[in-house]
Amino acid sequence: MPNLILPPPWRTPECQITPESLYLQAISRRSCLKLVGLGGLAAMGWLPACSQPVSEAEFSKNPKNYELSDVDRQVYPADHNATFVLDRPMTDEHIAAQYNNFYEFSEAKDDVWQRVGGFQPRPWTIAVSGLVKRPQQLDIDDLFTIMPMEERVYRHRCVEAWAMAVPWTGFPLKALVEKVDPLSTARFIRFTSFHSPQVAMGQRGYGPWPYTEGLTMAEATNELALLVTGIYGHPLPKQHGAPLRLVTPWKYGYKSIKSIVAMEFLAERPATFWNTLIPHEYDFVANVNPRIPHPRWSQDTERMIGSDQRFPTQYLNGYQEWAGLLYA
Numbered sequence: 001m002p003n004l005i006l007p008p009p010w011r012t013p014e015c016q017i018t019p020e021s022l023y024l025q026a027i028s029r030r031s032c033l034k035l036v037g038l039g040g041l042a043a044m045g046w047l048p049a050c051s052q053p054v055s056e057a058e059f060s061k062n063p064k065n066y067e068l069s070d071v072d073r074q075v076y077p078a079d080h081n082a083t084f085v086l087d088r089p090m091t092d093e094h095i096a097a098q099y100n101n102f103y104e105f106s107e108a109k110d111d112v113w114q115r116v117g118g119f120q121p122r123p124w125t126i127a128v129s130g131l132v133k134r135p136q137q138l139d140i141d142d143l144f145t146i147m148p149m150e151e152r153v154y155r156h157r158c159v160e161a162w163a164m165a166v167p168w169t170g171f172p173l174k175a176l177v178e179k180v181d182p183l184s185t186a187r188f189i190r191f192t193s194f195h196s197p198q199v200a201m202g203q204r205g206y207g208p209w210p211y212t213e214g215l216t217m218a219e220a221t222n223e224l225a226l227l228v229t230g231i232y233g234h235p236l237p238k239q240h241g242a243p244l245r246l247v248t249p250w251k252y253g254y255k256s257i258k259s260i261v262a263m264e265f266l267a268e269r270p271a272t273f274w275n276t277l278i279p280h281e282y283d284f285v286a287n288v289n290p291r292i293p294h295p296r297w298s299q300d301t302e303r304m305i306g307s308d309q310r311f312p313t314q315y316l317n318g319y320q321e322w323a324g325l326l327y328a
């Protein structure tokens with residue numbers, strides 16, 4: 001079972017009442033990661049993280065987990081959109097690349113980057129269907145050449161109370177929505193990740209696989225919603241959700257679905273992965289909000305991965321200027 005988003009409720013209290021000092025003395029790095037709940041406590045800042053990321057030099061000796069195709073050479077570096085600025089230092093690339101939520105590959109965060117080798121993000125198509133005038137199968141490289149690519153720095157806030165700040169490359173989701181021309185009856189979009197239990201071991205366990213997420217049409221066409229193809233000026237490494245993922249920075253990170261294979265335009269609100277698994281802990285809307293604690297922890301502050309610096313959590317993750325009107 002994963003460590004924080006979904007600790008089995010019948011075991012979590014034991015973890016929480018065990019004194020921190022006992023944990024730290026008794027638990028080695030690997031067994032620590034296997035203990036359901038502990039990594040999550042660390043993520044919340046209640047315990048030090050169980051494992052340290054390898055250094056930048058050490059990390060660079062490993063495969064990058066992305067390749068530069070001819071199309072990519074035309075895309076990167078994309079023009080930087082200066083509208084979006086950070087209030088804190090950028091997260092180091094090797095830190096972000098070693099701390100990932102991608103439950104298809106691992107329940108721990110620190111080894112996803114080492115488990116994605118067998119995953120092939122090319123060739124790749126995205127099926128657009130449902131209530132649209134132009135349903136289609138989009139080849140990912142064709143899509144990249146026609147979409148208005150740009151780079152944006154965004155803060156990313158996980159529901160587990162860790163955060164990062166990274167430069168994404170991508171294009172507004174709105175541009176794709178306009179291209180497929182939704183019918184007036186379309187009120188939601190459901191996004192679906194790949195399903196391949198042969199390469200994604202996590203998909204052999206609890207589900208409901210594949211991972212799915214959803215947005216209202218108003219959210220999907222908000223300026224902030226980005227379909228992301230790259231990070232730090234190059235294509236997405238597999239652990240970040242190659243070849244295409246969603247980024248909605250005013251929402252908790254679980255909405256930012258990785259490795260998308262399908263988008264369906266629907267009249268009714270779709271079922272989504274976490275909301276189906278634990279509806280009372282992970283709601284469909286998932287807006288960042290320090291005033292609404294998670295049932296098992298506070299959302300008042302967030303810990304930046306890498307530095308462990310803490311910041312007060314802001315309503316809509318500080319993106320009220322753009323997303324605020326959606327919920328007025």
Ligand code: MTE
Pocket residue numbers: 005099100101102103104157158159193211239240241252253254255256257258259
């Ligand atoms: N997408 C898929 N397909 N599977 C996942 O497990 N985890 C989500 C989101 N997208 C997840 C996913 C969560 S909980 C977070 S916080 C972000 O991805 C993490 O993105 P990152 O690993 O690039 O930082």
